[in-house]
Amino acid sequence: MNIIEKDFPFELIDQIAERESYRKEINRPIYHIHKWWAKRLGSVFRAITIGANESNYNGFYKKFEPSNKIILDPFMGSGTTLGESVKLGYKAIGCDINPVSSYMVKQGLTWATKEELDKEFKKLEKDVSAKLKSYYKTEIPKESTKADVLYYFWVKVVTTPDGENIPLFKNYIFSKNAYPKRKPESKVVCPNCGEVFTCLYNSANEVCPSCKNKFDPQVGNVKGSLVLDSQGKSHKILNLVNQNTNPPDHKLYAILAVNKDGEKVYLKPSKFDFDLYKTACEDFEREKDNLIIPDQIVREGYNTNQARRFNYSRWSDFFNKRQLLGLGILYRRILEIPDQRIKEQFITLFSSTLEFNNLFCSFKGEGTGAVRHMFSNHILNPEKTPLENNIWGTSKSSGSFSKLYKSKLLKAKEYLETPFEIKLTKKDGKIISEKVVCSRKLRLSQAENFAELSEKDFLILNGNSSQLPIPDNSIDSIITDPPYFDFVHYSELSDFFYSWLRKGLSSNYNYFNKKDSSDKGEVQDRDADSFSYKIEQIFKEGFRVLKASGLLCFSFHHSNYKGWLSIYSALYNSNFEIVAAHPIKAEMGVATPKTASGNPINIDAILVCKKNEAPNCKGSEEIIKTAFSKTNNYIKRFEKIEREISKGDKFVILCSQILVECSTNNIPPEEAKLFLEKAIDNFTY
Structure with missing residues (x-):
C-alpha cells in the first residue's frame, strides 16, 4: 500500500505550499515560462507523487535515483505533474487537448544553456x-x-x-503607489486641459495649475x-x-x-x-x-x-x-x-x-x-x-521582451540546471526558508511515442485523453488536476496566444494547423451531465492504462455540491473507488457555496482512487457519521497548526469525505446525491 492511501502530511506541505505561493514564478519557474490559467503548486504535487508511489514521505528532500515507474497526467495544463515526476526520477507522460498547453510544457522542460x-x-x-x-x-x-x-x-x-x-x-487619478498611505503622492490628469500634475491619492478637490479648472479627481x-x-x-x-x-x-x-x-x-x-x-x-x-x-x-x-x-x-x-x-x-x-x-x-x-x-x-x-x-x-x-x-x-x-527574457526564460532554464525545493526551519522563533537542491540536473530527453519512453524521460501528447496511444496496464500512477465543469474555458482565452503561435509553428506541429485552439472533446462544460460524461470517458481510459495496483490521484474543489456529484458519477461509472481524500492548500481562493457565502475556498481536496475492490456495507447513518468524524478531525488538525479555514474550506473537506464513504460503500450516484445534500444541511460549520 502506498502512503497516500492512509495519510497526507498537509501540516508540513501546507506551510511549504504557502511559502511557494507567494512567488510561484520564482519558486517553480518551469511552470511559469508562459501563461496558463490553473497552475498548481509544485510542492503539493511533489508530495502527491511521492505519496502515490512510495511507502513514506521521508523522501521529500531526498535525491531519487532514476526509476522506470511511469506517471501519467491526462489533463497536463502547465505541466506541474510532469516536472515534479521527472525531478523524482520517474518517467512522465502528459496529454492535453489544448495545443498551447502541449507546446509550452515541452518548452518548459527543454534544456537550453x-x-x-x-x-x-x-x-x-x-x-x-x-x-x-x-x-x-x-x-x-x-x-x-x-x-x-x-x-x-x-x-x-x-x-x-x-x-x-x-x-x-x-476617475482622473491614473497613477498612485501600491501602498498609498505610505506614499500618498499620485498623478492626476486635468479633465479640462489634459495637464498632468501631482496630488494626494485621496484628494477630492484640485485646481489645475495650468487652466485653473476646479474638479474632484475621484469622480x-x-x-x-x-x-x-x-x-x-x-x-x-x-x-x-x-x-x-x-x-x-x-x-x-x-x-x-x-x-x-x-x-x-x-x-x-x-x-x-x-x-x-x-x-x-x-x-x-x-x-x-x-x-x-x-x-x-x-x-x-x-x-x-x-x-x-x-x-x-x-x-x-x-x-x-x-x-x-x-x-x-x-x-x-x-x-x-x-x-x-x-x-x-x-x-x-x-x-x-x-x-x-x-x-x-x-x-x-x-x-x-x-x-x-x-x-x-x-x-x-x-x-x-x-x-x-x-x-x-x-x-x-x-x-517587456527584454525583462521577461531574464525573469521568465532564463529563470526556467536555471531551474533545470539546479532544481530546488523550499525547506522551512525555525530559527529564533521565526520561520525561515532555504533552497535545497534534491534533484538531478534536468537535462531531459523527450520521447516521440510510448515505445521510446524506455530510453527517454518524458512524452508529451496533444489530443483527447479518452483515446491515449498507451498500452493496457502500463502506468504506475495517474496524477492530475482536472478542469471543473462550470469554470473558465481555457481554449476561449488561449486563442489569444494560438492566433500568433500558429503563424510560426504550424509547419512543425500538426496541432497548430487547426483554425483555433478549441476541440469538441474539451471536458469543460457548463452542463453538469455533459461534463460528467466527458470526464468519465477519460477516467475509463485511465482505468485501462493503469496497473492493477496503481492509483489515480487528483486535486479538486468546488463551491457547489453538483460539481462534487459530477466527479463522483464519473469515477463510479469508471469503476474507480475513492479510498481517501486529504485537504491541502489550493493555488488561490475561489467563490464559495451558499452555506459559506463570503468565505473563500483556500484548500483543495486530494482524491485518492484505485481500481474498485469489494465494497464495504455501512448503513446510511454510519456513512454520514463517519464523514462528519473525519471532517472534524481534519478541522482540528488545521487548528493545531493555527491555520484558519473558512466555512467554504470546511465545505470542501465535508464533500470530499462524503464521497469517500459513499464510494467505499459502492453507493450509486443518485443515492450519493441524497447523502451530500443531507450532510451539507446538517453539518455544523
Whole structure:
C-alpha cells in the first residue's frame, strides 16, 4: 500500500505550499515560462507523487535515483505533474487537448544553456532593439536628447449622437503607489486641459495649475455602464460603441518616461508624441504585408463575449498599430533563428510577452510590477484606460521582451540546471526558508511515442485523453488536476496566444494547423451531465492504462455540491473507488457555496482512487457519521497548526469525505446525491 492511501502530511506541505505561493514564478519557474490559467503548486504535487508511489514521505528532500515507474497526467495544463515526476526520477507522460498547453510544457522542460540563449538574445538585440525602441521615445523639457518611454497611458473615447467625443475616465487619478498611505503622492490628469500634475491619492478637490479648472479627481464621467457628456446627459457606453463596427478609438493622455538621470517622470503628451505615433501607424501600413499578424476571428464564448460586444472581432484588434508593428518586426526576426530548439524558446518568450503588450493591459501603479496583464480577469473585459508598454523595454520596464527574457526564460532554464525545493526551519522563533537542491540536473530527453519512453524521460501528447496511444496496464500512477465543469474555458482565452503561435509553428506541429485552439472533446462544460460524461470517458481510459495496483490521484474543489456529484458519477461509472481524500492548500481562493457565502475556498481536496475492490456495507447513518468524524478531525488538525479555514474550506473537506464513504460503500450516484445534500444541511460549520 502506498502512503497516500492512509495519510497526507498537509501540516508540513501546507506551510511549504504557502511559502511557494507567494512567488510561484520564482519558486517553480518551469511552470511559469508562459501563461496558463490553473497552475498548481509544485510542492503539493511533489508530495502527491511521492505519496502515490512510495511507502513514506521521508523522501521529500531526498535525491531519487532514476526509476522506470511511469506517471501519467491526462489533463497536463502547465505541466506541474510532469516536472515534479521527472525531478523524482520517474518517467512522465502528459496529454492535453489544448495545443498551447502541449507546446509550452515541452518548452518548459527543454534544456537550453544560458550561453546559448544569451548568444541569440544579443543577436536579436543588435538587429531589432534600436528599431523597436525608436517608436518609444519622447522629449523631456530642458533635455537635449530623446528619452525612453516606459508606458503610454490611453483612454477609450466614444462619440455621442450629437458628435461629442467623450473619454471614458472612471476617475482622473491614473497613477498612485501600491501602498498609498505610505506614499500618498499620485498623478492626476486635468479633465479640462489634459495637464498632468501631482496630488494626494485621496484628494477630492484640485485646481489645475495650468487652466485653473476646479474638479474632484475621484469622480470621472463613467458611472458603471453609463458615461456623462459635457451637458450632464447620460449615455449607455455599449450603445455608443455599437454605433460603429470597429472597437472604440483611444486618446493618449499621459506618458511615463525615464530622464537622463534615470528617474521616472510623468508627462503630458506633446506634438512630438502624437507625430511619433502617427509615424508608427504609417510604418505599419507600409510594412503590414511583410509582418506576421494574427487574422483569427474571436469566437463567441463566455470568456470572450465581453470583448466581442466592444467590437473586438479579431485578435489583431487587441493591439494598436504601433504594437502590431513592433511585435510583427520582433516575431519576424525570431522566426529567422536557424536552430529550431533555440528558436522555439524565443517564440515562447515572444508569446509570453503578448500578455503584457496589448490594449487590455492596465497600470497597477508605482511600487509594484507596473503592468497589469490582460488576464487579471478571466473574462476579456475591455480596459477603459489601457496601458501601452515599451515592447523591447528598458532596465526600468515591467512586462517587456527584454525583462521577461531574464525573469521568465532564463529563470526556467536555471531551474533545470539546479532544481530546488523550499525547506522551512525555525530559527529564533521565526520561520525561515532555504533552497535545497534534491534533484538531478534536468537535462531531459523527450520521447516521440510510448515505445521510446524506455530510453527517454518524458512524452508529451496533444489530443483527447479518452483515446491515449498507451498500452493496457502500463502506468504506475495517474496524477492530475482536472478542469471543473462550470469554470473558465481555457481554449476561449488561449486563442489569444494560438492566433500568433500558429503563424510560426504550424509547419512543425500538426496541432497548430487547426483554425483555433478549441476541440469538441474539451471536458469543460457548463452542463453538469455533459461534463460528467466527458470526464468519465477519460477516467475509463485511465482505468485501462493503469496497473492493477496503481492509483489515480487528483486535486479538486468546488463551491457547489453538483460539481462534487459530477466527479463522483464519473469515477463510479469508471469503476474507480475513492479510498481517501486529504485537504491541502489550493493555488488561490475561489467563490464559495451558499452555506459559506463570503468565505473563500483556500484548500483543495486530494482524491485518492484505485481500481474498485469489494465494497464495504455501512448503513446510511454510519456513512454520514463517519464523514462528519473525519471532517472534524481534519478541522482540528488545521487548528493545531493555527491555520484558519473558512466555512467554504470546511465545505470542501465535508464533500470530499462524503464521497469517500459513499464510494467505499459502492453507493450509486443518485443515492450519493441524497447523502451530500443531507450532510451539507446538517453539518455544523
